[in-house]
Amino acid sequence: MELPVFYAGDMISGAAAYTMDEPTSKYCVTVLRKAKGDKILLADGRGGKYTAEITDDHRKKCVSAILETERVPAPAPRLRIGIAFTKNASRMEWFLEKATEIGMSEIIPLITRRTEKENLKMERLESILVSAMLQSRQWHLPKLHTPQPFESLMAAEGQRFIAHCLPGEKNPFYRSPAREKMRYC
Structure with missing residues (x-):
């Protein structure tokens, strides 16, 4: 046991x-x-x-x-994810659990034009991360950042990928010949 x-x-x-x-x-x-x-x-x-x-x-x-x-060494590669949380608290909590279980290193709540919930109960979110870490028997707790504007995340150094499901729309933040050939889900 x-x-x-x-x-x-x-x-x-x-x-x-x-x-x-x-x-x-x-x-x-x-x-x-x-x-x-x-x-x-x-x-x-x-x-x-x-x-x-x-x-x-x-x-x-x-x-x-x-x-x-x-x-226990940290999972490699170190992955960060930025997400605009929805008004529905249970979806937000589910996302934090799954992100912890798959080994995310950092989670960045984003403030966007359509964000409805800017004030998050950080203590509650931290306790969800701890519970998910213990349940999945991991030894590294993801860092939960304070909410930040989408623009500040895009200005940061390093590679950035944007996932969305809007057919036919182009991402104005990143252009490359390989990206032009990509299909959206």
């Missing part, structure tokens, strides 16, 4: 023990019924994978001793 994974975003490198916060402790001890001596995995979201053993199974502050530390 696989060991359960818990988020330890405030884990200090080289620490000998880790104390979970109250909600995580309650889930570990009360829901999963983990007890003193049980082994668990901790993820710091920066590539740290820690094998730990519970030493104090208190439901408000569960303490575990770090037995083994492993550094």
Whole structure:
């Protein structure tokens, strides 16, 4: 049986023990019924994978001793995606889950002419990213940027690709002979 994974975003490198916060402790001890001596995995979201053993199974502050530390390399290539979120919160949350599961490194919410939701609840979105990271057993948490205008993303260095489903329209931001031959989905 696989060991359960818990988020330890405030884990200090080289620490000998880790104390979970109250909600995580309650889930570990009360829901999963983990007890003193049980082994668990901790993820710091920066590539740290820690094998730990519970030493104090208190439901408000569960303490575990770090037995083994492993550094998991970041997925290559590093992928960033910019997306204009819709008004529908469940679609936004679904997108964040899937983007995390496929290994996106950065997610950039975009503000466009037609954006209806510019003020996002960043804490809620971060918790969705953490849940998706733990569920898919990944060790790197994608960086969620603050919303930024579409124009600033297009002004950034590096390659940029735009996906859309409008037949016959040309993208005014990028022109090349190879691009002229591309078909749109």
